[in-house]
Amino acid sequence: MTEDSRYRLATRSIHGHRLRDAHGSPHIPVYDTTTFAFASTADLLDVVDGRKPGSFYTRYGLNPSILALEETLAGIEGAEMAWAFCSGMAAETALFLTHGREGVVCIGDAYGGTLELLAQQLPLLGIKTHLILGDELDRLDALLADGIRLVFFETPTNPTLALFDIRAMATKAHAHGALVAVDNTFASPVNQRPLEFGADIVVHSATKYLGGHSDLTAGAMMGSKASLGPVWSWRKNLGSMIAPATASLLSRSLRTLVVRVRQHNAAAQQIAEAMTRHPKVSRVFYPGLADFPAHALAKKQMHGFGGMLTIEVAGRREDATRVADRLKLFALAPSLGGAESLVTQPCTTTHHELTPAERTRRGISDSMLRLSVGLEAVEDLIDDLEQALR
Numbered sequence: 001m002t003e004d005s006r007y008r009l010a011t012r013s014i015h016g017h018r019l020r021d022a023h024g025s026p027h028i029p030v031y032d033t034t035t036f037a038f039a040s041t042a043d044l045l046d047v048v049d050g051r052k053p054g055s056f057y058t059r060y061g062l063n064p065s066i067l068a069l070e071e072t073l074a075g076i077e078g079a080e081m082a083w084a085f086c087s088g089m090a091a092e093t094a095l096f097l098t099h100g101r102e103g104v105v106c107i108g109d110a111y112g113g114t115l116e117l118l119a120q121q122l123p124l125l126g127i128k129t130h131l132i133l134g135d136e137l138d139r140l141d142a143l144l145a146d147g148i149r150l151v152f153f154e155t156p157t158n159p160t161l162a163l164f165d166i167r168a169m170a171t172k173a174h175a176h177g178a179l180v181a182v183d184n185t186f187a188s189p190v191n192q193r194p195l196e197f198g199a200d201i202v203v204h205s206a207t208k209y210l211g212g213h214s215d216l217t218a219g220a221m222m223g224s225k226a227s228l229g230p231v232w233s234w235r236k237n238l239g240s241m242i243a244p245a246t247a248s249l250l251s252r253s254l255r256t257l258v259v260r261v262r263q264h265n266a267a268a269q270q271i272a273e274a275m276t277r278h279p280k281v282s283r284v285f286y287p288g289l290a291d292f293p294a295h296a297l298a299k300k301q302m303h304g305f306g307g308m309l310t311i312e313v314a315g316r317r318e319d320a321t322r323v324a325d326r327l328k329l330f331a332l333a334p335s336l337g338g339a340e341s342l343v344t345q346p347c348t349t350t351h352h353e354l355t356p357a358e359r360t361r362r363g364i365s366d367s368m369l370r371l372s373v374g375l376e377a378v379e380d381l382i383d384d385l386e387q388a389l390r
Contacts (some may be wrong), residue, residue, distance in 0.1 A: 004138030009076060009190065010258040016072030026125035027255075028249040034058055058244060064242040066119075069251045073210075076189045076216045076254065077202050077313055083235055084247060088185065088205025089113055090240035091219030095203060096122055096150070097238075098231045099179055103128040103148040105140065105161035108164060109362050110183070111177055111205075112351045133362065134162055138252050140293045144176035152185035153176040154183040155194075159310045159346045159361055159370040161186075163294035166301055170198030179227065185209070188337075191304040206250055209307070212260050216298045231290050260339075260375065264307025267378040269372070270311045274382045275368035280389045283312040307373045308336060310346075313389070317366035321346055326388040329381055341381055344370050 007015065019028055036055040038044040045055035047062065056062035060343040066084055073082035076276060092114055096104055104127065106118050118129040129147070129297035132139050140151070149174045170180045181201040188209040194202050204210055219242075221228060234377070242250075258313040265288075272286035287298035288305030298305060308341035313320040324332055330343040334350060344350060347366045353357055359366075373381065 005263045010176055012075040013254045013257045016075035017068040021066045027251060028064050030245050032244050042261040059241050062245050065247040066242060069247040072221050072251060072254055078195055081228050081301045082222040082230060083231060084222060084242040085219035085235065085240050086242050087217050088207060088219040091221045094215055094234045094238065095147045095221060095242060098234050100127055104118050104150045104152055105130045105132060105143050107132055107153040108134045108162055109160055110154050111158050112353055118351055127317060129350040140172065144173065144178055150181060151178055152181045156186045156269045156287060158186065158308060158350060159368060160328055161287055161310060162288060163297050165297055166194050166199055167198035183218050186308050187306055187383055188261050188303060191306055192302045194222040197301055207335065208259060211250055212253045212337055214338035216246050218246050218250050228360055247290045263306040263375055264373055266308045268309050268373040269305060270378050271373055275311050278389060280314050283310050285310040293339040295359055310368055310370045312365060313367045313369060316369060320367040320369055327384055328378060339375045341374035341376060342372040346370055
């Protein structure tokens with residue numbers, strides 16, 4: 001952990017880096033610079049070989065805007081170090097190519113793009129991938145014994161908000177010499193810090209809650225130096241570095257991360273409770289509900305229950321589509337975690353590429369609507385849902 005880990009999360013999100021601007025700016029400005037000059041070859045080699053901190057070449061990540069961001073990212077997850085990427089999928093690709101070459105097992109639901117990468121693209125490279133559901137955990141021991149060296153999962157998952165016991169997964173994987181990587185996008189570091197429960201690596205689509213304003217696309221990876229060190233060359237040579245301007249925007253967003261996520265949490269809880277009472281909603285998926293199947297686990301490993309919830313409209317796919325189309329404040333759009341509320345029907349967006357049979361196997365019904373609860377007045381959001389359901 002960084003030397004500032006003694007500070008609480010809200011403080012680290014603002015004062016999480018040690019770089020200082022020469023002109024006294026409270027944040028590192030955009031260094032939209034490709035390369036950086038040195039006074040001597042000896043100075044250059046000190047930076048290139050890691051003997052001294054400094055900037056060198058932006059595609060390598062050695063740029064002040066990027067370095068300051070990464071130090072803050074490490075601090076908010078309680079990690080030794082962090083890498084920033086141009087997208088969440090870029091981060092996951094680097095993760096799988098670095099640590100998944102001996103095989104990857106993905107547990108439970110995940111973002112549709114992640115499932116496509118695992119099921120279709122990685123096998124083309126000779127990487128064995130296994131997609132098992134939460135009720136198939138009895139297969140995990142055999143896969144680990146067979147040499148799988150990377151266990152990957154989301155918790156909460158997309159879109160059913162299912163939870164996995166991070167500590168239990170880490171204990172099982174580590175007994176076989178495997179690493180555990182957790183996609184913490186839905187929870188954010190405000191609500192959950194997987195490294196504290198034994199995970200080795202955390203990944204984020206920073207486009208979502210870390211960015212928080214629907215105005216940037218980025219990814220992040222946090223963990224120990226031993227786990228993240230080998231990832232560096234993959235990021236460099238795949239060209240998946242975050243741009244300095246995007247890094248600066250993301251640094252701006254992290255300053256308000258805690259207050260934003262706490263508001264998302266509070267509003268989502270109220271909406272989830274209101275939807276459980278609505279006659280045209282057959283089911284609500286939200287970890288903060290007392291009758292949610294994994295509510296006890298949520299209270300054990302989460303500090304808040306998040307701004308995401310999924311409702312199942314009573315009826316067919318067409319009924320859910322009509323509700324989505326009638327919403328006025330919830331914008332019909334993919335993504336999540338912004339100030340504005342969003343609605344998406346997983347069968348038409350995030351999980352559209354899965355076959356109907358595979359969606360059914362994963363418990364993703366066509367009548368589901370996934371809600372990203374924004375920062376509007378919660379009363380207005382509930383009114384909007386109720387008028388659409390009518």
